[in-house]
Amino acid sequence: MLRKSITAFAGLCGAWIGYSLHHAAGWSFPGIGIDDSLWGSLMFAVVGAILFMLIGSLCAQAVSYRLHSFIASFSNTPMNELAAGASGLIGGLLLALLIYPSLAWIGHAGDLLAVGVTFVCGYMGLRIGLEKKEELASLWTSGKWSRGELPEERRIEEHKILDTSVIIDGRIADICKTGFIEGTIVIPEFVLEELQHIADSSDLLKRNRGRRGLDILNKIQKELDVRVLIYEGDFEEISEVDSKLVKLAKVLQGKVVTNDFNLNKVCELQGVSVLNINDLANAVKPVVLPGEEIMVQVIKDGKEHGQGVAYLDDGTMIVVEGGRDYIGNMMEVLVTSVLQTSAGRMIFAKPKLLEKAQ
Numbered sequence: 001m002l003r004k005s006i007t008a009f010a011g012l013c014g015a016w017i018g019y020s021l022h023h024a025a026g027w028s029f030p031g032i033g034i035d036d037s038l039w040g041s042l043m044f045a046v047v048g049a050i051l052f053m054l055i056g057s058l059c060a061q062a063v064s065y066r067l068h069s070f071i072a073s074f075s076n077t078p079m080n081e082l083a084a085g086a087s088g089l090i091g092g093l094l095l096a097l098l099i100y101p102s103l104a105w106i107g108h109a110g111d112l113l114a115v116g117v118t119f120v121c122g123y124m125g126l127r128i129g130l131e132k133k134e135e136l137a138s139l140w141t142s143g144k145w146s147r148g149e150l151p152e153e154r155r156i157e158e159h160k161i162l163d164t165s166v167i168i169d170g171r172i173a174d175i176c177k178t179g180f181i182e183g184t185i186v187i188p189e190f191v192l193e194e195l196q197h198i199a200d201s202s203d204l205l206k207r208n209r210g211r212r213g214l215d216i217l218n219k220i221q222k223e224l225d226v227r228v229l230i231y232e233g234d235f236e237e238i239s240e241v242d243s244k245l246v247k248l249a250k251v252l253q254g255k256v257v258t259n260d261f262n263l264n265k266v267c268e269l270q271g272v273s274v275l276n277i278n279d280l281a282n283a284v285k286p287v288v289l290p291g292e293e294i295m296v297q298v299i300k301d302g303k304e305h306g307q308g309v310a311y312l313d314d315g316t317m318i319v320v321e322g323g324r325d326y327i328g329n330m331m332e333v334l335v336t337s338v339l340q341t342s343a344g345r346m347i348f349a350k351p352k353l354l355e356k357a358q
Contacts, residue, residue, distance in 0.1 A: 195210050309323075
């Protein structure tokens with residue numbers, strides 16, 4: 001349809017050019033029945049239409065391909081960038097329109113200069129609009145001008161952007177179910193593509209992880225009472241998924257939800273808010289203080305001689321000094337110290353029996 005439209009438009013242009021040339025130049029060829037009458041003008045219009053339709057049909061495919069590529073690039077651009085760029089461009093063109101009358105006294109040189117002024121003002125407006133897109137978005141949504149500050153009602157509705165690792169982890173579905181995550185859950189399309197790539201891997205472990213991630217997304221979208229947004233935009237100039245997530249968080253003014261330690265650090269360096277579910281898990285673990293007595297089951301040897309290892313229900317590891325002799329048995333231990341690391345919490349204890357003997 002687009003190629004046919006291009007061909008038809010080329011034919012109309014050819015007909016108009018042929019008619020205008022004959023009418024303006026007064027060309028006539030009496031020998032073949034073409035004179036300076038209306039009939040002659042119509043003959044020139046027909047010849048021009050046929051000629052330009054042939055040219056248009058040859059160029060239609062290339063033109064339609066370029067046009068589709070141009071539209072696709074605009075479709076992948078976030079809406080706030082499009083709106084900000086269009087606003088800046090319109091402002092620059094209006095400024096050029098105001099300057100144009102002052103160039104009239106120059107004469108024909110002023111017309112040429114006006115073209116340059118229009119181009120420069122339009123480009124300046126476009127660039128300024130893109131640079132101020134966040135402030136413009138804040139102005140449009142709240143009706144108040146602010147410099148990066150969100151209104152109170154917008155803060156509550158912040159976007160929570162999920163990364164690949166937190167989706168595969170699966171705990172995010174349970175957190176959403178409890179209602180601790182407010183606002184809109186954003187699932188970028190480039191994260192979905194990465195999950196699909198993992199699910200199609202030849203490695204069995206990776207394939208299972210990818211399929212688990214897709215199942216978690218289906219659960220969040222279909223079973224849970226949360227707002228889910230599939231973000232279809234992409235940042236083609238950025239190759240790394242983590243960098244795209246940081247860029248998207250800046251565009252949407254949202255928070256990245258992850259359990260990736262490195263991504264957590266990158267977000268902090270870039271000034272992007274991040275929610276790490278490992279930090280949340282550590283925060284809600286039962287608090288065990290030195291001097292408390294707990295019942296545990298020693299299940300294996302520790303790294304050091306004579307040590308035994310036990311676990312709490314939440315997975316916290318307990319190193320029991322002298323617990324090797326009690327492997328497989330339930331016993332009461334006395335907590336001696338608690339170590340908090342980036343990998344989690346570790347508890348050191350000793351059997352209460354030894355404490356009584358001392």
